Amino acid sequence: MKAGIVGLPNVGKSTLFNCLSNAKAQSANFPFCTIEPNIGVVNVPDPRLEKLEELVNPERVVPATVDIVDIAGLVKGASKGEGLGNQFLGNIRECNAIIHVLRCFDNDNIVHVDGNVNPIRDKETIDIELQLKDLETVEKRLEKVNRAAKTGNKEAQVEQGLLNKIREALLQAKSARTVIPANEEETALMEDFQLITTKPVLYVCNVDESSAVSGNKYVEQVKEMVKDENAQVITLAVATEADITELETYEERKMFLEDVGLAEPGASVLIRAAYKLLNQQTYFTAGVKEVRAWTINIGDTAPKAASVIHTDFEKGFIRAEVIAYNDYVQFGSEAKVKEAGKLRVEGKEYIVKDGDVMHFRFNV
Numbered sequence: 001m002k003a004g005i006v007g008l009p010n011v012g013k014s015t016l017f018n019c020l021s022n023a024k025a026q027s028a029n030f031p032f033c034t035i036e037p038n039i040g041v042v043n044v045p046d047p048r049l050e051k052l053e054e055l056v057n058p059e060r061v062v063p064a065t066v067d068i069v070d071i072a073g074l075v076k077g078a079s080k081g082e083g084l085g086n087q088f089l090g091n092i093r094e095c096n097a098i099i100h101v102l103r104c105f106d107n108d109n110i111v112h113v114d115g116n117v118n119p120i121r122d123k124e125t126i127d128i129e130l131q132l133k134d135l136e137t138v139e140k141r142l143e144k145v146n147r148a149a150k151t152g153n154k155e156a157q158v159e160q161g162l163l164n165k166i167r168e169a170l171l172q173a174k175s176a177r178t179v180i181p182a183n184e185e186e187t188a189l190m191e192d193f194q195l196i197t198t199k200p201v202l203y204v205c206n207v208d209e210s211s212a213v214s215g216n217k218y219v220e221q222v223k224e225m226v227k228d229e230n231a232q233v234i235t236l237a238v239a240t241e242a243d244i245t246e247l248e249t250y251e252e253r254k255m256f257l258e259d260v261g262l263a264e265p266g267a268s269v270l271i272r273a274a275y276k277l278l279n280q281q282t283y284f285t286a287g288v289k290e291v292r293a294w295t296i297n298i299g300d301t302a303p304k305a306a307s308v309i310h311t312d313f314e315k316g317f318i319r320a321e322v323i324a325y326n327d328y329v330q331f332g333s334e335a336k337v338k339e340a341g342k343l344r345v346e347g348k349e350y351i352v353k354d355g356d357v358m359h360f361r362f363n364v
Contacts, residue, residue: 001295002039002067003202003274004095008122010112011103012206012238014038017070019241019267038070044275044282044293045268048325048355052284052291055332064282064293066275069095089133093194097277098201099270100126101238104218105208119205119218120225127175127197134195135170138163141193162186166195175229177201200277203233204270212237213261232273236266281354284325285309286334302350306360316364320346325355 005013021040044064053061071091092098102119103112142163148156166176175197181187190198203226205219215235223233237260244265247253257265275295282293283305296305302322307314323334327342334357337343352358 001097001278001280002069002095003097003099003278004069004071004092005099005101006071006092006126007101008103008112008125010110011101011122013101014070015242016101016204016206016236016238016267016270017068019238019245020068020271040068040070041065042068042271044271044295045264046272046282046293048282049284049291049293051329052286052357055329056286056288056291058286058288058291060290062290062292064275064280064295066271066278066280066295068099068274071095089130089196092130092199093196096199097274098199099204099274099277100201101204101206102218102222104205104216104222104235105211107208117218119222123203123222123225128173130196131170131173131175134176134197135167137193137195138167138170142167158185159189162189163193166193170197177229200279201229201231202270202273202277203231204238205233205235206238207235209237209240209260211235212240212266232277234266234270234273236270241265241267281352283352283354283356283358285359286328286357296352298354300352301348302346302352302358302360303348305352305358306362309360312364313360313362316362317348318361318363320350321359321361322346322350323357324353325357328357 005017007013017038017040020042021038042065044066046063049061049063069091100123102122103117104119106117142160145156145160145163149160162179162181166179169176169179176190176193176195177198177200179190181190203222205215205222207216207219211219212235219233219235226233240260244253244256245267247256253265257263279298280295281298282295285292285294294305294308296308302320303314303317306317306320322344323337323342327337327340328334331337331340331342334343
């Protein structure tokens with residue numbers, strides 16, 4: 001599962017990517033500095049993992065991770081191949097969610113590809129290019145489906161109806177995600193279409209340091225514009241975050257954050273938001289050898305969760321022994337949780353909850 005960082009050239013995408021990952025993407029003051037997409041595997045900050053480490057004192061700790069992709073900047077005409085359009089759109093299609101960076105700061109020393117700062121125009125530029133590409137995809141598919149629908153094929157008629165609804169939305173400059181499937185059949189079709197504008201999106205307003213805590217007029221404009229999109233907006237001073245990552249010690253970073261007025265790095269907030277955007281959650285295994293956070297999809301059953309450790313765990317699943325995270329912290333150890341009668345035995349139908357501490361019993 002990957003989240004792709006997108007935006008116009010020169011809005012801070014690569015600087016943000018460098019903050020989030022151990023990789024160092026090239027960052028410079030001119031468009032198309034990033035050409036090939038950079039991929040970083042980023043640890044998900046989780047205080048629960050630190051608490052379990054404190055209680056168990058394991059030999060090692062393994063956090064959950066999320067893949068972040070830094071994609072080349074987009075320009076007007078990308079849907080027709082302008083700039084790096086075709087490459088950009090191919091890269092974004094491979095991602096599962098979009099982190100859309102918008103420039104929300106004034107700085108005459110950093111050029112803007114369109115001459116001045118206007119996050120609303122910038123957002124519309126990206127949206128229109130993505131919508132035009134999806135419109136092209138929908139119309140090609142409709143050409144094939146219309147022929148089958150004329151013969152009375154019921155499945156083709158359902159697909160035709162949905163494609164026409166999506167086409168109408170796109171022609172009105174609305175993203176495909178605004179079209180709500182009427183039933184499970186349409187939901188499955190929507191997934192099969194793999195349209196870019198159905199991907200969930202997180203807007204990152206890149207501000208200057210003085211606006212890191214409370215935002216500014218540009219941030220308010222963005223929030224007003226996306227209020228009906230069911231999308232999250234995060235305010236982040238990307239240049240400041242870059243300075244924080246350059247500091248070597250925890251104490252230095254903490255002092256820097258206090259000076260700015262932040263409780264934690266904005267990058268940590270963003271990573272957790274991206275993790276949720278990808279519909280992911282965490283369960284833990286905890287033992288003296290290892291305390292580990294495992295990534296699963298929200299709604300996964302116990303056997304499915306077991307499969308991320310090893311496929312044999314799912315094939316031979318017998319049961320899961322489950323401790324709620326809060327119970328583990330309250331009683332302080334697995335043994336004391338058992339004494340208190342708080343360890344549960346769950347079967348194949350159990351839907352894993354975020355933060356569960358689990359052991360699996362299996363037989364292959």
